[in-house]
Amino acid sequence: MTHAQLPIQRRFGETLRRDAWWLPPLTVLAAFSAFLIYGTWSALTSGGYTFGPYFSPFHAPELWGPTEHAWFGPQPAWWPSFLFFPALLVLPFPGLFRFSCYYYRGAYYKGFWADPPACAVGEPRTTYRGERPFPNWLQNLHRYTMYVAVAFIGLLAIDAWKAFWFLDNGVENFGIGVGSLVMTANVTVTAAYTFGCHSLRHVIGGFKDRLSGQPVRAACYAGCSKLNERHGLYAKTSMGTMIFTDIYIRLCASGVITDWRIF
Amino acid sequence: MSSASTTTPADSGARDQTFKLWRGEKGTGEFQDFTAHVTDGMVVLDAVHQIQAEQANDLACRWNCKAGKCGSCSAEINGKPRLMCMTRLDQLPADQPVTVEPMRAFPHVKDLVTDVSWNFEVKKRIAKFNPRKPDAPDGTWRMQQLDADRVQEFRKCIECFLCQDVCHVLRDHHKHPEFIGPRFFTYSAALEMHPLDESDRVPALKNDFGLGYCNITKCCTDVCPEHIHITDNAIIPLKERVVDEFYDPVGKLVKIFSRKRGA
Numbered sequence: 001m002t003h004a005q006l007p008i009q010r011r012f013g014e015t016l017r018r019d020a021w022w023l024p025p026l027t028v029l030a031a032f033s034a035f036l037i038y039g040t041w042s043a044l045t046s047g048g049y050t051f052g053p054y055f056s057p058f059h060a061p062e063l064w065g066p067t068e069h070a071w072f073g074p075q076p077a078w079w080p081s082f083l084f085f086p087a088l089l090v091l092p093f094p095g096l097f098r099f100s101c102y103y104y105r106g107a108y109y110k111g112f113w114a115d116p117p118a119c120a121v122g123e124p125r126t127t128y129r130g131e132r133p134f135p136n137w138l139q140n141l142h143r144y145t146m147y148v149a150v151a152f153i154g155l156l157a158i159d160a161w162k163a164f165w166f167l168d169n170g171v172e173n174f175g176i177g178v179g180s181l182v183m184t185a186n187v188t189v190t191a192a193y194t195f196g197c198h199s200l201r202h203v204i205g206g207f208k209d210r211l212s213g214q215p216v217r218a219a220c221y222a223g224c225s226k227l228n229e230r231h232g233l234y235a236k237t238s239m240g241t242m243i244f245t246d247i248y249i250r251l252c253a254s255g256v257i258t259d260w261r262i263f
Numbered sequence: 264m265s266s267a268s269t270t271t272p273a274d275s276g277a278r279d280q281t282f283k284l285w286r287g288e289k290g291t292g293e294f295q296d297f298t299a300h301v302t303d304g305m306v307v308l309d310a311v312h313q314i315q316a317e318q319a320n321d322l323a324c325r326w327n328c329k330a331g332k333c334g335s336c337s338a339e340i341n342g343k344p345r346l347m348c349m350t351r352l353d354q355l356p357a358d359q360p361v362t363v364e365p366m367r368a369f370p371h372v373k374d375l376v377t378d379v380s381w382n383f384e385v386k387k388r389i390a391k392f393n394p395r396k397p398d399a400p401d402g403t404w405r406m407q408q409l410d411a412d413r414v415q416e417f418r419k420c421i422e423c424f425l426c427q428d429v430c431h432v433l434r435d436h437h438k439h440p441e442f443i444g445p446r447f448f449t450y451s452a453a454l455e456m457h458p459l460d461e462s463d464r465v466p467a468l469k470n471d472f473g474l475g476y477c478n479i480t481k482c483c484t485d486v487c488p489e490h491i492h493i494t495d496n497a498i499i500p501l502k503e504r505v506v507d508e509f510y511d512p513v514g515k516l517v518k519i520f521s522r523k524r525g526a
Contacts, residue, residue, distance in 0.1 A: 010435070016342030016362050102499050106479035116431040119482035120342055128436040130476035137475065140502075140510040198495070202503035203514070210458045212407035228495060 010122030012114070021118035028111030032104075035239045039095070042246050043087035051252040051259065053163045054179040057186055057242050059087045061155050069159075097149035100142040102198045103232045143199035153194050156187040166261070176263040182248050186241040193234035196227030276303030276353060281360040282310060284322065290371045294362065295319075301352050307363060308336050308347035311375070323374035331488055334423030338375050339364045344425040344486045366428040379424050385443050388471075389451055393462040410458035416496060417453035419489040422446065426483035426493055432476045442473035445483035445493050452497035455504065469505045477502070 015021065042049065042058040049056035050067045062070045064079070064086045075084050098104050109115045116123045131139050163180040165172050194200070205211055205221030212218070227234070251257045280301045283294040297318055299310045308326055315322040327333040329348045336347040341355060341362055355361055369377040398405045426445040432438050443451075451472070455464050468474045483493045491497075507514060 016339070016364070018341050018356060018359065102479050106481050106494075109478045110480060115478060116435065116480065116482075119429050119431075119480065119485055120339070120344060120434070123431060123435050126436075128432065128438070128476070130432065130473075130478055132473075132475035137510070140506045143503075143506060143511065143514070198499045199503060199506075202500060202507075206500050206503060207507060209456050209460070210407070210410045212409045218409060231495075 012122050012124040013117060014122035015118075015120055017118070017120060021121055025111040025114070025117055028107045031236070031239065032108060032111065035243065038243055038246075039091065043091050044085055046084070048250045048253045049087075049246065051179065051249050052167070052177075053165055054177075054183060054249045054252065054259075055159045055162070056246045056249050057156055057159070057183075057190070058091065058246050060152075060159050061090060062086060063089060093145065093148045094152050097142075097145040097152075097194075098235070100139050100145055101235065102142070103235045105139060107232070143203060146194075146197050146199045146203075149194050149197070150200070153187065153191045156190060160184045160187045175261060178260045178262065179248060179252060181262075182241075182245050186238070186245045189234060189241045190238040192227055193231065193238045195224060196229075196231045196234060197224075198228060198231070200224055201228050276357075277301070278357060280310065280352065280357065282314060283360045283362040284311070284314065284319075284375065285364040286319075286322070286374055288371070288373045292371075292374075294364075296360070303351075303353040305352050306348055307338075307340055307345075307350045307352065307355075307361065310352065310361075311347060311363065323372070323376045325376050332421055334421035337366055337423045337425050337428065339366060339428070344428045346423060346425070346488050349488055366424065368428040368430070368433040369424070381439060382422070382424055382427065382444075382446065385447050386450065388443075389447060389454070390462045390464050390467070392454055392457065392460055394459040395461050404459055406458055413496070414453045414456050414458075416491055417449050419491055420446065420449055421489060423488060425486045425488065429482040429486045430477075431480065431482070432473070438473060438476060441471075442476045445477075445498065447472070448474065448477070448501055449491065449493050449497040452501055455501065465501075465504050465508050468501055469509060474498070474501060474505060 013022075039058055042056065047066070049059045050069060055062070055067075055069050059065075060069075064070055064072050064075055064084075066074055075081070110117060114124050115128070129136070131137060160180075160183040163183040164174055164176060166175045166177070167173075168175075201221065201224040204224050205214075205217045208214075208217075211221060248257075252259045278301060279298050282297045282299060284297060286292050286295045297314045299313045301310055301313075306329075308324075308329060311322070311324050312326075315324060324336070324347075326336040326348065328335070331346055331349040334346070337344065338347050339345070339362075340347065340350050344366065347363070352361070363375060365371055365375050365377045366379075369379050369381065372378050394404065397403055424446060426449075427433055430444055432442050433444050448468070451464050451468060454460050454462070477498055479494055479499065481494045483498075484491070484495070487493055507518075
């Protein structure tokens with residue numbers, strides 16, 4: 001069958017759509033760029049990312065560093081100070097998880113690559129190879145980044161739990177500060193995003209054609225599917241909560257605002 | 264106030280509306296303006312029929328059930344792929360002309376009609392349902408509703424091919440020979456995830472049917488009149504099955520090991 005009669009490809013941006021089709025990709029471009037730039041800036045800073053029991057999610061876990069949160073103590077003597085950015089050692093892992101996430105892929109192919117700019121809107125290029133050639137097929141390794149991202153949720157949850165333990169006159173007491181709630185909200189939303197991951201949904205039960213007779217697997221699959229329905233929403237919200245948590249801690253650390261202790 | 268009290272339900276929103284309908288044959292043509300007397304309860308197909316009856320008897324338009332169940336009246340209304348019979352005029356801007364053009368992913372026949380026979384050829388290439396041996400001596404099978412739930416969603420498809428039309432891989436890049444499109448990924452998923460089916464379509468999906476061309480823009484999901492979650496529930500799970508077979512050596516080893524242990 002010949003396709004000679006198919007309509008000629010439309011020019012970039014050409015469409016008969018009447019709605020503001022350009023707004024969602026533009027918003028994605030702005031929001032993702034802001035998240036990328038802010039996250040990188042935060043990771044490159046050497047202080048201000050902790051306040052009392054609070055710890056910025058952009059720096060978690062701190063492998064080496066000046067704070068009590070550091071796993072392996074302070075900066076090693078052999079590590080030159082001008083290259084000492086320990087957050088850059090950990091941030092690529094959740095970063096790659098988001099980069100290869102199915103939601104983000106769909107969004108940034110539109111927002112950053114205009115492939116297509118929006119549904120039923122003309123594209124800038126005539127050639128297209130999809131996710132088949134190298135390096136695009138590396139997106140298929142998303143599940144490996146998912147395994148690491150699930151571990152990171154555990155680490156963020158530990159940090160959120162620690163945010164409820166305040167040092168009062170040398171004694172560690174349970175308490176609730178606004179920062180404790182901010183950190184808890186952040187890990188909750190980020191967990192909702194991570195546990196709704198398409199790859200997790202697959203390895204947890206999606207790869208099977210029959211889930212009957214396996215009630216635990218079926219329940220996990222159902223839970224994952226439920227979160228997956230709003231995967232994009234949780235992805236966007238968790239970017240916001242991460243930035244908000246970091247800013248809150250930095251403002252507290254710099255004395256601009258006072259952390260209100262509720263309990 | 265007085266005019267409102269005298270208006271009958273049939274007259275509500277009565278107005279003259281301009282329609283720009285694509286007229287022409289085999290890929291050539293132009294938009295032609297018509298004015299139809301419409302009311303709020305009408306759908307685009309009503310107006311097209313009115314124009315056909317009163318102003319353009321030779322207007323070609325495919326339709327059948329007028330209830331959103333036959334999938335015949337697919338077109339592009341104000342630039343968006345939609346069913347003409349399910350698009351109410353009160354959902355469209357009344358102060359602007361309503362544009363109606365044929366689907367752009369398939370060869371044009373005449374006016375609003377396209378040749379969608381390519382889709383039926385594609386369907387023949389997909390391995391048919393291949394059930395396991397019957398469970399009972401009377402030649403019947405036993406299946407749990409839980410296992411059937413997932414594939415039942417795909418059975419809602421009315422084959423309107425709007426998802427094929429909006430997919431930029433077909434629409435803009437004309438990859439028809441190497442890409443089967445969202446409709447047939449959904450069809451493949453319905454077979455591949457069927458609890459009784461034993462065929463493996465995954466290698467064909469990767470190598471022959473162009474699953475890797477899909478870059479998850481979700482346009483197919485957006486236009487589906489049956490609200491099938493094409494991307495999340497069909498295409499991405501199939502992509503994950505491709506990962507199982509071709510990109511995840513660790514997972515493959517785990518499955519072989521657990522199968523041996525279970526044996």
